[in-house]
Amino acid sequence: MAIRNKKKQIQDSGGMKQFKKGANQGKKRRSIPPIQNMERNVRQYIVGQDEVVRKIITAIYRAIYLKSIKSNILVIGKSGTGKTETLKQIAKRLRIPYTIEDATKYTKEGYYGGDVEDMLENLLEAADYDLEKAQRGMLIIDEIDKKAGKDTSDVSGVEVLKSLLKIIEGAKYYLSFDEVFDTKNLIIVFCGAFSGIEDIKKKRLGRGQIGFTTLHESDKKQNGYTKEDLVQYGLPEEFVGRIDTIVEMKPLEKEDLVQILKKSRLSIFRRYQKELRDAGISLQYNGKIFEEIAARSLKLDTGARELSNTVNYMFEDVIYNVMAHPGRYSKCTLSLEIVEDNTKYKLS
Ligand SMILES: Nc1ncnc2c1ncn2[C@@H]1O[C@H](COP(=O)(O)OP(=O)(O)O)[C@@H](O)[C@H]1O
Ligand SMILES: [Mg+2]
Numbered sequence: 001m002a003i004r005n006k007k008k009q010i011q012d013s014g015g016m017k018q019f020k021k022g023a024n025q026g027k028k029r030r031s032i033p034p035i036q037n038m039e040r041n042v043r044q045y046i047v048g049q050d051e052v053v054r055k056i057i058t059a060i061y062r063a064i065y066l067k068s069i070k071s072n073i074l075v076i077g078k079s080g081t082g083k084t085e086t087l088k089q090i091a092k093r094l095r096i097p098y099t100i101e102d103a104t105k106y107t108k109e110g111y112y113g114g115d116v117e118d119m120l121e122n123l124l125e126a127a128d129y130d131l132e133k134a135q136r137g138m139l140i141i142d143e144i145d146k147k148a149g150k151d152t153s154d155v156s157g158v159e160v161l162k163s164l165l166k167i168i169e170g171a172k173y174y175l176s177f178d179e180v181f182d183t184k185n186l187i188i189v190f191c192g193a194f195s196g197i198e199d200i201k202k203k204r205l206g207r208g209q210i211g212f213t214t215l216h217e218s219d220k221k222q223n224g225y226t227k228e229d230l231v232q233y234g235l236p237e238e239f240v241g242r243i244d245t246i247v248e249m250k251p252l253e254k255e256d257l258v259q260i261l262k263k264s265r266l267s268i269f270r271r272y273q274k275e276l277r278d279a280g281i282s283l284q285y286n287g288k289i290f291e292e293i294a295a296r297s298l299k300l301d302t303g304a305r306e307l308s309n310t311v312n313y314m315f316e317d318v319i320y321n322v323m324a325h326p327g328r329y330s331k332c333t334l335s336l337e338i339v340e341d342n343t344k345y346k347l348s
Helices: 002-012 035-043 050-065 083-094 116-126 131-135 155-169 197-210 217-221 227-233 254-263 268-278 289-298 305-324
Strands: 072-076 098-102 138-142 172-174 180-182 187-192 245-248 282-284 331-334 345-347
Touching (some): 035 050, 050 187, 050 245, 072 083, 083 138, 083 187, 098 116, 116 131, 116 138, 116 155, 197 227, 254 289, 305 345
Parallel strands (some): 138 187
Antiparallel strands (some): 331 345
């Protein structure tokens, strides 16, 4: 098994001497960008999620600065809405190590999957085996909804969630090479699509209207998801009780996809444009092309993810011809039809 082998490798390759324990001691702590700069920066990449981005950044800064307040975050959102990317962008700017763990790979005892210790070891690896750094890193646990068992057919799922409680509470872990990993300053972010949770919310709001509810006023007013919704969905109560911030990514609409293509620093279209420009070719196109790309990408329910596939397809033939004739062309004119048929362009 890969994980076990990796552990073995670590032990074999000199064990303790790899650890830069205390390497940062005595050094000044690297400065963290002011929160408003962080927000402004992340927004250059993540489009259409301004409110959520601010909430996530606030929760993470709270975890860093307000040490006495633990900050466990849950990000709910459909595929391709920017959950992972937002967290990556923030971690990159904070210069903290992070790891993205797929909850479905883990089992309670780790007999046939990984266990919580494996997650921490992965984070340690991401921190170049600097324990101090790893302990202040970000642990992103994805697909957490897949471990929520309403129909209890996946009893082990709920058990995994319960085994994660220790991490959430900030316990110390003994790793396989006699290192103690203290999770008290770890930033933990759970992510999941939670498909079907809208119905739970709708039901709750319906109940609220006819007055058969025991919810607090503040819960009723909240238009996001409540802890009760998550329990209804099948997350154990003691797990939900330890989530401090619940945020919900907005489903991306056509106009959001258009804006991602036009403005985001992650825009694949802009990257092609830049590559061509670097090759001395200026790209000509009708501004409506973004809507065509967005509309085609929207056919699949994978949010902004599909934009890359669409744009890669569009430029396939163009790139081939540019590479086949270096220096020959200075202009590439895209027709709107190129979105459906990638031979619809002119090089001159
Ligand atoms: N809101 C967004 N703004 C800009 N790009 C986005 C956005 N959401 C997704 N993307 C693009 O789609 C890719 C996949 O997004 P990701 O964050 O991994 O989705 P998920 O919500 O499934 O974790 C990203 O790498 C990014 O290029
Ligand atoms: Mg993701």
